[in-house]
Amino acid sequence: MRYLFIISALFSFQSGIAQNYTVYSPARKIAVSISNNQVLSYQINYKGKVVIKPSQLGFKLNKPNVILSHFDVVTVDSLVYNEAWTPVWGEVNKINNHYKEITITLADKSPHAITFKVVFRVYDEGVGFRYEFPGQVNKYLIVGDELTQFSLAGDHKTFWIPGDYDTNEYLYNTTRLSEIDAVTAANKEPDIAVKSVIGPDAIQTPVLLKTADGLYISLHEAALSNYPAMHLNLDKPTLTFQAHLVPDAVGNKAYLENPARTPWRTIIISDKATELLASKMILNLNEPTRFATTEWIKPQKFVGMWWEMHIGKATWELASGKHGANTANVKRYIDFASKHGFDGVLVEGWNVGWEDWFGNWKEDVFDFITPYPDYDLKGLTKYAKQKGVQIIMHHETSGSAFNYERWLDKAFQFMNDNNMNTVKTGYVGKIIPRGEHHDSQWMINHYQRVAEKAAEHKIMVASHESVRPTGLHRTYPNWMASEAARGSEFNNAPALGITPEHTTILPFTRLMGGPMDFTPGLFRFKLNQFEPTRTTEVRTTLAKQLALYVTIYSPLQMVADLPENYEKHTDALQFIVDVPVDWDDTKILEAEPGDYLTVARKAKNKNDWCLGAITDENSRVLNLNFDFLDAGKKYHASIYRDGEQAHWKTNPEAYVIEKKLVTKKTKIKINLAPGGGCAISIREVK
Amino acid sequence: MRYLFIISALFSFQSGIAQNYTVYSPARKIAVSISNNQVLSYQINYKGKVVIKPSQLGFKLNKPNVILSHFDVVTVDSLVYNEAWTPVWGEVNKINNHYKEITITLADKSPHAITFKVVFRVYDEGVGFRYEFPGQVNKYLIVGDELTQFSLAGDHKTFWIPGDYDTNEYLYNTTRLSEIDAVTAANKEPDIAVKSVIGPDAIQTPVLLKTADGLYISLHEAALSNYPAMHLNLDKPTLTFQAHLVPDAVGNKAYLENPARTPWRTIIISDKATELLASKMILNLNEPTRFATTEWIKPQKFVGMWWEMHIGKATWELASGKHGANTANVKRYIDFASKHGFDGVLVEGWNVGWEDWFGNWKEDVFDFITPYPDYDLKGLTKYAKQKGVQIIMHHETSGSAFNYERWLDKAFQFMNDNNMNTVKTGYVGKIIPRGEHHDSQWMINHYQRVAEKAAEHKIMVASHESVRPTGLHRTYPNWMASEAARGSEFNNAPALGITPEHTTILPFTRLMGGPMDFTPGLFRFKLNQFEPTRTTEVRTTLAKQLALYVTIYSPLQMVADLPENYEKHTDALQFIVDVPVDWDDTKILEAEPGDYLTVARKAKNKNDWCLGAITDENSRVLNLNFDFLDAGKKYHASIYRDGEQAHWKTNPEAYVIEKKLVTKKTKIKINLAPGGGCAISIREVK
Numbered sequence A, B: 001m002r003y004l005f006i007i008s009a010l011f012s013f014q015s016g017i018a019q020n021y022t023v024y025s026p027a028r029k030i031a032v033s034i035s036n037n038q039v040l041s042y043q044i045n046y047k048g049k050v051v052i053k054p055s056q057l058g059f060k061l062n063k064p065n066v067i068l069s070h071f072d073v074v075t076v077d078s079l080v081y082n083e084a085w086t087p088v089w090g091e092v093n094k095i096n097n098h099y100k101e102i103t104i105t106l107a108d109k110s111p112h113a114i115t116f117k118v119v120f121r122v123y124d125e126g127v128g129f130r131y132e133f134p135g136q137v138n139k140y141l142i143v144g145d146e147l148t149q150f151s152l153a154g155d156h157k158t159f160w161i162p163g164d165y166d167t168n169e170y171l172y173n174t175t176r177l178s179e180i181d182a183v184t185a186a187n188k189e190p191d192i193a194v195k196s197v198i199g200p201d202a203i204q205t206p207v208l209l210k211t212a213d214g215l216y217i218s219l220h221e222a223a224l225s226n227y228p229a230m231h232l233n234l235d236k237p238t239l240t241f242q243a244h245l246v247p248d249a250v251g252n253k254a255y256l257e258n259p260a261r262t263p264w265r266t267i268i269i270s271d272k273a274t275e276l277l278a279s280k281m282i283l284n285l286n287e288p289t290r291f292a293t294t295e296w297i298k299p300q301k302f303v304g305m306w307w308e309m310h311i312g313k314a315t316w317e318l319a320s321g322k323h324g325a326n327t328a329n330v331k332r333y334i335d336f337a338s339k340h341g342f343d344g345v346l347v348e349g350w351n352v353g354w355e356d357w358f359g360n361w362k363e364d365v366f367d368f369i370t371p372y373p374d375y376d377l378k379g380l381t382k383y384a385k386q387k388g389v390q391i392i393m394h395h396e397t398s399g400s401a402f403n404y405e406r407w408l409d410k411a412f413q414f415m416n417d418n419n420m421n422t423v424k425t426g427y428v429g430k431i432i433p434r435g436e437h438h439d440s441q442w443m444i445n446h447y448q449r450v451a452e453k454a455a456e457h458k459i460m461v462a463s464h465e466s467v468r469p470t471g472l473h474r475t476y477p478n479w480m481a482s483e484a485a486r487g488s489e490f491n492n493a494p495a496l497g498i499t500p501e502h503t504t505i506l507p508f509t510r511l512m513g514g515p516m517d518f519t520p521g522l523f524r525f526k527l528n529q530f531e532p533t534r535t536t537e538v539r540t541t542l543a544k545q546l547a548l549y550v551t552i553y554s555p556l557q558m559v560a561d562l563p564e565n566y567e568k569h570t571d572a573l574q575f576i577v578d579v580p581v582d583w584d585d586t587k588i589l590e591a592e593p594g595d596y597l598t599v600a601r602k603a604k605n606k607n608d609w610c611l612g613a614i615t616d617e618n619s620r621v622l623n624l625n626f627d628f629l630d631a632g633k634k635y636h637a638s639i640y641r642d643g644e645q646a647h648w649k650t651n652p653e654a655y656v657i658e659k660k661l662v663t664k665k666t667k668i669k670i671n672l673a674p675g676g677g678c679a680i681s682i683r684e685v686k
Helices: A182-187 A273-278 A327-340 A377-386 A401-417 A441-456 A488-492 A502-508 A542-551 A563-567 A570-578 B182-187 B273-278 B327-340 B377-386 B401-417 B441-456 B488-492 B502-508 B542-551 B563-567 B570-578
Strands: A008-010 A020-024 A030-037 A039-046 A049-056 A059-063 A065-068 A071-085 A095-108 A115-122 A126-133 A140-146 A149-152 A157-160 A173-176 A207-210 A216-222 A230-235 A240-245 A254-257 A264-270 A300-305 A344-347 A390-396 A422-426 A460-464 A479-482 A556-559 A583-592 A596-603 A609-615 A620-625 A635-642 A655-662 A667-672 A677-684 B008-010 B020-024 B030-037 B039-046 B049-056 B059-063 B065-068 B071-085 B095-108 B115-123 B126-133 B140-146 B149-152 B157-160 B173-176 B207-210 B216-222 B230-235 B240-245 B254-257 B264-270 B300-305 B344-347 B390-396 B422-426 B460-464 B479-482 B556-559 B583-592 B596-603 B609-615 B620-625 B635-642 B655-662 B667-672 B677-684
Touching: A020 A095, A020 A115, A030 A095, A030 A115, A030 A126, A039 A264, A049 A264, A140 A240, A216 A273, A264 A273, A273 A502, A273 A583, A300 A327, A327 A344, A327 A377, A327 A563, A377 A390, A390 A401, A401 A422, A401 A441, A401 B401, A441 A460, A441 A479, A502 A542, A502 A583, A502 A596, A502 A609, A542 A570, A542 A596, A542 A609, A542 A635, A542 A677, A563 A570, A570 A635, A570 A655, A570 A677, A596 A620, A609 A620, A609 A667, A635 A667, A667 A677, B020 B095, B020 B115, B030 B095, B030 B115, B030 B126, B039 B264, B049 B264, B140 B240, B216 B273, B264 B273, B273 B502, B273 B583, B300 B327, B327 B344, B327 B377, B327 B563, B327 B570, B377 B390, B390 B401, B401 B422, B401 B441, B441 B460, B441 B479, B502 B542, B502 B583, B502 B596, B502 B609, B542 B570, B542 B596, B542 B609, B542 B635, B542 B677, B563 B570, B570 B635, B570 B655, B570 B677, B596 B620, B609 B620, B609 B667, B635 B667, B667 B677
Parallel strands: A300 A344, A300 A556, A344 A390, A390 A422, A422 A460, A460 A479, B300 B344, B300 B556, B344 B390, B390 B422, B422 B460, B460 B479
Antiparallel strands: A020 A030, A030 A039, A039 A049, A049 A149, A059 A065, A059 A140, A071 A095, A095 A115, A115 A126, A126 A264, A140 A254, A149 A240, A157 A173, A157 A207, A207 A216, A216 A264, A230 A240, A583 A596, A596 A609, A609 A677, A620 A667, A635 A655, A635 A677, B020 B030, B030 B039, B039 B049, B049 B149, B059 B065, B059 B140, B071 B095, B095 B115, B115 B126, B126 B264, B140 B254, B149 B240, B157 B173, B157 B207, B207 B216, B216 B264, B230 B240, B583 B596, B596 B609, B609 B677, B620 B667, B635 B655, B635 B677
16 A cells, blocks of 8 residues: 655755755654755664764766766655565565655766666664666666765674675674774684685674664665675774675676666664564565465475585595495485475485585586486485485585586476475585676676576575575575575584574574574584594584574574484474474564574464574573463473583583473473573464 | 607706707708706797797796796607698698607696696697696696797797787787887777777787798697687897786686696798798697587588678667668578579678667677567578578677577577578677686687587587687687688778788788688778768778688688679679689798788689789789699689779779680789789689
């Protein structure tokens, strides 16, 4: 439902006189003021408090060579939008999209007279704005820099990772804005193979800020398409972030063909951490899907023929003599998945090329259709089918996106021909075309081409080492998840591993953009089983591993550990068997970035719930209130909690499973161990 | 036939003592001496005269980071090879490949201990050498620079064009080595749209040198594959050329996966210009074709729906309102081709995308399968078939090689489905992947991928704006010709156009590498017919245009002018109708670079000949001796010569056609006008 509204604005077109426009969010929580006084700028207030101080808008173009910073206002349009929509899959089954919008059409005062619109959508939960270039004489533009600023009102506590053109797999740093030192932080990370660090003051989005008076602010972008990813460069004296776009091989940022538009720059604001996590603004700013059909897109749980390579039991390559993806071993995984009702088995290392796949900047690495001789693909396809399990394809590109595009049609047809409907893609290594980056415009377009081509073949995608998500899963619901952050595999990284707090920060940062294929579910914590000299360990309790299936949202969830490790804890495995991957509703019960998170989710088309609670390295008492349940109904609760002596370091496998009858009125206390958690599955008593 | 021979060499493996090896060509005309004394170097003598002074060999690698300049000799091998072979098509029907070869295996003295072989093949007509990296611990190498030098023995007269990563369409400059100024020369060429000039001292190969005592020396390369093109950078104080490889987007030169090898570096030497032109050494240094069948590869003459766009009668794009490639107009060309027995009609501007195809560095320009609405492709395919003519496809990529590769399968299948077996490709504009160049390794591989993919579809290729050829048409006989130099279209370029001498230099430079799709046959000389303000003109006589079909060798020859212009001179057109495009034998009767050239060729499988003679801006008397004909046989000669008052500037259309009976004993004098020529077709009297 759209209708116009009146903006409180001084419409003045005599040049030299300031032109100011203010737009309030539907419930007037947020106000955005845009001013065309000398330069074009905007300001954001939340409940009367300044969140973003006057911050510049504009561009530096390389073609034509001009800085777009001085404008005449041509027209101003506005509307209110308020509509609900239903995602194909998700955390909730209905999303309300309610905002006020202002569109200011501007004419650049330079002789090039380039025109564009700046569009602000003002929600009660935050603000999204973007630039739109209408068709004009200058049809083709090359963006040298985007001059967008985010000028912050204080030296906030900041949860950040270093700005990097090629990786987002860093641990989060928690410092004041003024203490950001991205280069030092990046240098602490020897386990990240390919880095392109921008500089000491550059960080990545999504970034979370917490103000002294308890406001939570998330900066990111939405609908990143045909444009490079935006990182942020901090000007410390003014505490102002400047957009830093990822360059291409020759230093240009973006090639635009008008009409064109940038992604949305997003500022989500709340005085409640729980509200911030519940925001669907980034999804709302993305386009509805154009797919004709979506019933072929199905959330899944799958077993991974994967972790045993990480911990040294097996290898991806054949030559080592302990090749993991051999027929017998994969049958074992299929049997395990089938026995416990998991949908699929991801098989890595199935195809030739792993002998020298990494570090050579080699263009033709894999062909995506040739199995190793000890991998009976046809036989296993048949076997999996009999067992009611689907094999999940693995397309590691080694960063050679070009080679992947050459094979894409054949590779997806090969999947169709062999009963595979889901692929995990990987981009480990330096990108080819050489000079491009994981986050540059060309690669952004590549990921999208892969999603589109996959959709033509009715294939679902989980991408690894790809750009962090920006809500495009609304438009491409088959691009279901990505890694695009430090995932569970880093439990095995010698230097920093994964700290207990990492999973309490991810939801406030990386996950704001979309689902993460984190691959939880590790049941064995010392990782020296196959290589005694190995010192790596999983820094959680077992109960926390279960809770992650609820706190880290993804429609694709891996059951990551080895079958033999699960067989030792089949009672705990039951939670992973029971936990859904698609939801009708989600309640963020309590949350504090870096400390704790408790989430309850209602299963799709059922009256059953799951609850996950996690803490950081500190133990804590969870005061659970079941008032999210229906009144007058009884529920069986299976509670998977840390044992009394549980501790991520000394006693991670100590857990207790309790059954309880609960109702809307139930309140219980549960102790979370250091690095611990709690998972509860709740079934209505029928 | 191979046998070992003894090298006159001092085998000394005590380090510090020079190791010298000398190899003589079969008839001992040429001697190559290789020395591993401190650095690795070679020297070339011709009939006792020093042609190449001691010149260094070696590499600078970026990965591993090492300079390969100091070596231990591991082994030395040698052989003699002497075998004749028959090309699929060509200037002659038998080519003898007779050389002595020495292979020196070297071990780099650095800690990286990288080994490679340097292989010299010594012919009586010149020398080819290359580097071969065997399989070794360092499987992947990144070449930073090739240290190959060509140290010249004097300040020779040089026929050169500026070194440039993206274009080879310059006019030739004739100066002493010491007078080379490539930047000034390049700046004189406003008509070349995309330039990447290397520097004042850098030139391209093939380059021709003439020494004070009358030696002709051609420097180039053979079998350029999976490696960048080699340009030459002159060190003026020492008159030494240094190999300058074309860099990729990040400044690397070549990515090698061992075993690997470089192209051959070629030095062709003769004291007779005619002998130099007759050399087949570059072809001999290329690999025989691996194609299973070649009978589908056919030399052709074709009409071009092309020149009328250049001179402003029509346009490629539809929007202009004077779209050339419309159904009725193309029918006219088909009728013309059919009437005169030409094999094909090239149609440019047939497909959508020309409205903004150039200058935007746009990735998705053309799709290669979508005709403009006024072009009835199916109907014209049918019509052409009825008329016994084939339409020749045009794939302009706008430099977006990447986009072309995405479409390649579909585009070639589309040709198969529509009875087209020949394609003209084009690479006008800056290359995409951005940062790559027309001559960088990635593009070299691209051209080869196109040739290979075309062969899978039994398609013949003429590539424009591609790298200059290096004899690869022996290996890929379907990649029949390329432009890769300043072609006839430049007659219409306002600034420098095409000078009368240009076509007397091309055979000694660009053509040394392979056939050129020059597109001769212009019959109208002032080019202002459709745009009265146009000042461009063709700087030859009509008779010279005919002679070019013989002097510029190509198995694909365009009949370039407009049908209506030919209809005014159907008597002269008869030569173009008669001239073959495939030959059993070729005699270079007389030649001097920049001045004149006279060539006689014997038609394939016939006892008929054609003769072409051209001169530069100076008139000249041609003393023709027909002693290349068979004794005791009579021939009808149709002589197309300049009229008495003919002059390229004042009277280009003055020509005389005479019929004569000639025998082996016949001698005649013919006057060539300034910018003139003479063409003769000779038929045995049966």
